[in-house]
Amino acid sequence: MRSRVVGSPVFAARNVTVRFGRLVALDGISVTGSPGVTVLLGPNGAGKSTLVACLLGDQVPDSGEVEVLGGRPAKRGSPQRRIGWLPQDPQLPQRFRVAEMVTYAGWLKGLDWSDARTAGIAALERVDLVDRSASLVKELSGGMRRRAAIAAATVHEPEVLLLDEPMAGLDPQQRIAVRDVIARYADTATVLMCTHILQDVVAVANRVVVVDHGVVRFDGATEAFTALSGRTGDLEAAYLSLFDVRTSA
Numbered sequence: 668m669r670s671r672v673v674g675s676p677v678f679a680a681r682n683v684t685v686r687f688g689r690l691v692a693l694d695g696i697s698v699t700g701s702p703g704v705t706v707l708l709g710p711n712g713a714g715k716s717t718l719v720a721c722l723l724g725d726q727v728p729d730s731g732e733v734e735v736l737g738g739r740p741a742k743r744g745s746p747q748r749r750i751g752w753l754p755q756d757p758q759l760p761q762r763f764r765v766a767e768m769v770t771y772a773g774w775l776k777g778l779d780w781s782d783a784r785t786a787g788i789a790a791l792e793r794v795d796l797v798d799r800s801a802s803l804v805k806e807l808s809g810g811m812r813r814r815a816a817i818a819a820a821t822v823h824e825p826e827v828l829l830l831d832e833p834m835a836g837l838d839p840q841q842r843i844a845v846r847d848v849i850a851r852y853a854d855t856a857t858v859l860m861c862t863h864i865l866q867d868v869v870a871v872a873n874r875v876v877v878v879d880h881g882v883v884r885f886d887g888a889t890e891a892f893t894a895l896s897g898r899t900g901d902l903e904a905a906y907l908s909l910f911d912v913r914t915s916a
């Protein structure tokens with residue numbers, strides 16, 4: 668059973684500001700996450716990856732507070748072992764066999780080699796790639812590579828899974844397959860997923876947060892997000908209209 672303080676968010680960024688020189692990437696943003704899938708939407712450059720970097724401890728905010736699993740994010744140590752991360756552009760070791768690569772990812776997260784090997788097989792089963800265990804990473808298709816990267820990100824069964832555009836570049840079949848993997852994983856974990864694909868939001872999210880220019884434009888349940896489209900049912904238009912107003916919903 669996963670330890671969790673009932674009622675408190677699993678992760679929280681509170682009034683977080685991040686500046687890169689004169690550019691304000693996050694402007695006093697507050698976002699929390701609880702079990703299930705929270706989707707982070709927003710245009711290119713909105714600040715999504717910067718927020719993920721803050722949750723990972725890779726980016727230290729100029730001001731504000733970040734908490735993950737009851738503590739401050741740290742680049743190393745035990746909190747890191749309870750977090751999984753799929754970067755936007757995963758760089759997998761091309762000359763590794765798929766099973767080796769996933770085992771290695773588990774070992775890096777603190778599993779001993781034999782446990783990592785067992786966990787690696789389970790992680791590959793999760794993404795339906797066991798039959799390619801012996802292939803070299805470079806022999807996989809783009810979609811398979813992304814599924815292998817998800818296996819590597821989840822091999823240590825993290826309680827918090829941060830996914831930066833996991834569906835980018837996938838064909839519809841692969842997207843549905845990856846979406847199902849994420850939904851299943853979120854049964855027992857807290858997932859934050861950055862994406863630009865509105866269909867995926869509706870299919871997989873419990874909660875939607877829309878970010879633009881480092882501030883929140885919308886934060887609510889998926890039903891409230893889809894209801895924005897009203898009688899027209901045009902979710903894309905409703906989503907785009909969020910950027911015309913300068914207050915969060």
Ligand SMILES: Nc1ncnc2c1ncn2[C@@H]1O[C@H](COP(=O)(O)OP(=O)(O)OP(=O)(O)O)[C@@H](O)[C@H]1O
Nearest residue numbers: 687690692709710711712713714715716717718755
């Ligand atoms: N290391 C950095 N140095 C300088 N500027 C940065 C750095 N990282 C991000 N930025 C800037 O911060 C802003 C937010 O970037 P971020 O990558 O968080 O956006 P994003 O919402 O993830 O975008 P995308 O959807 O394109 O991935 C952008 O203007 C980006 O250029």
